[in-house]
Amino acid sequence: MAEPISGTDSEARELDDVQFRFREDEMVDHPAVTVDAFVGQTNASAVRIEPGDDARDLLPHLGRIALVEVNFPSFGDGRGYSAARILREAGYQGELRAVGDVLIDQLSHMRRCGFDSFAPGVRLDEEDAARAFATWPEVYQAAVDGRAPIWTLRHGERNGDTNG
Amino acid sequence: MKILTGSDLKSGAVVWWDGSSWSLHVEDACDVGEDAASIAAREEAERRVVVPYAIEATTDAQGRVRPAHIKDRIRALGPTVRADLTLRPADPEAGTWVI
């Protein structure tokens, strides 16, 4: 389960808003910039993707990115799932944070698409969230969460090379 | 007149606002005037109704409430092709009331 985050630094809004985080490293302490601003400058290490942005614009710069926020203005707009997967498939190892209209019932899919931190616009019930993260005992598809899909398990490879 | 309708959250049954609660029968519907939005918001928040909306209606010669649109008359009665499943299974006039 997620390490609880204590929001000690009231200046750093992002820190306070992160409710679930599945990684150990230090959080980026400066705000994320837009994709356009990011591509045009060199000192930022946090970037925010909006639904209409092309995640592939970031691929040449992955080495200097520590945090990608993917915004979900509305939970029904699923472009952020593709953006997340594209980044992970390209080898991005930094933090991938879902922000905005992030609700209980989307958590399990977001996790599978590579999100490892979550900053819901409205704080989620911890118990419901814990149950949601554990929804799937196994998975049908290879995604970017390292889980071996059922069809790999069926054919005897527990540790299938599902991440490519 | 303006009446308020919606569906019962748990059963999905068609319901009509009668002034103090929700009735299964359109003839119980009351004129909600300008209060439709506030009643709807309160009742939906209390989870007594789902997808509430106000509609125009008239009263017929017998004083029965008749929704202005055919869709709501079918909701009030039941499927016209299964008289046995409507709220007025024994009433041969029920179908003509809808049309």
Place this chain on the structure above:
Amino acid sequence: MYQYDRYDQQMVDARVAEFRDQVRRRLDGKLTEDQFKPLRLMNGLYLQLHAYMLRVAVPYGTLNSTQMHMLGTIADKYDRGYGHFTTRQNIQYNWIKLEDAPDILAELSTVEMHAIQTSGNCIRNISADHFAGAAADEVADPRPYAELMRQWSSFHPEFSYLPRKFKIAVIASETDRAAMRLHDIGIRIHKNDAGELGAAFYVGGGMGRTPMISHLVREWVPLDRLITYAEACLRVYNRYGRRDNKYKARIKILLHEIGAEDYAAQVDAEYQQLLDQGVEPPFAELQRIRTFFADPPFVEGLSDGVDQSDPAFAAWVQQNTHLHRVHGYTSATISLKPVGGIPGDATAAQIHLMADLAKEFSFDECRVTHAQNIVLPHVEQRRLYELWQRLDTAGLATANLDNIGDIIACPGLDYCSLANARAIPLAQKISQRFSDNGKDAVIGELKLKISGCINACGHHHAGHIGVLGVDRKGRENYQLLLGGSEGADTSLGKITGPGFDEDGVVDAIEKTTEVYLAQRQDGERFLDTYRRIGMEPFKEALYG
């Protein structure tokens, strides 16, 4: 038939538990209706005119008798004693309570069934040729590919919030019996010169407000790349499909706007990326699934031929049976279109009977067709008369397959909250009219399809005669379309002119058939005559 292993069962059970929890949170007030709606839709639960409606998936339309019995049991236990078979090979119940829905899904899971992704903006239940595994003209059974895609598309993490719904159909013969070209993706399994099987991908078909016939996007996808290619097709759509207007959000609009070639190029680029990602299942998995669809133990050496001395039986044989690839067998269609009846509806008792007949006559298997009928795919011809007698006794032997009485109709305004006009009463009147005047059999093949709104669940664009119900100043009005087809020769119907009221459109359809009967040449179907003589003679008869 496919059988679940413990993984499949675990996944469906997990889904039931998830939905039970979602319903609890809805009833507890932790989920608003706006938040809950897409979740219930992804479990097949709609809020319709009179109650909740539950659409249960019948993957690629195939059922065994245990599953069919369960459908009857649910009709009795949780609904009002009947169900409605749909144009996407599913079944829906009209009087469901939200509180009961998790229990129904739990009962379905005991017979390896579910309602997963029968609605919502996700990949819907996958349909297939209803004669799969039986048709003489198929190069392979298409269902293993549909089953592989069922698993891949279930709970897909990236494609559960698409711009709009997404429908896939799989066929494996030249003749298209699944309206494949009118799906978001249509897959046709075919053979190359070397005798290998591959998949042709047709993308961007659909009916609805803007009907379009799909484009061939790739002629040959190797079977061990099927999932990777499909994933690429979906990713391009998820990223670039329009989300600003729900009426322009289907993939057909994307292809229309950027062009099929540009779409194909984008898919190809995505496909190249995904080839390195290991998303394809091992080929052994496809082989494992195929073993479930091996032939049933057909009796060998049977000869073809049926004693048709009983004229009522003969009419049914000629109309409702289909050539089987094994000598001595046939595929029999049970029409759910009795004269004056409700298209696609079946009572619990009829569902149980059809389950029994599937077990006794068809190796424990039946199919739901997109034309809202039931098929017993593998019936011994020498037992056909016995089968027919059983059906006839139960009122299920209507001999009208593909005739004007075999009407496809959506539930329309009698049940559906989206509808603008009723579809069922119209179907009943037409079927009664053409039975009373004796023309049903004279006219022969004439596919009549009725939708109660522009969403086109009744496939009116693809009817030889189509009817679209609209709301005209608060009254039901019906537009007539001619010349649609969903077969190998897919075409979209054209509107004749101003609409009609309910009785008017029945008369108009009769006039239309009179033009055909007067003009037809040897062996022509209605559609052939229409294509030869065009719209004008019909317009003249209708409005002249």
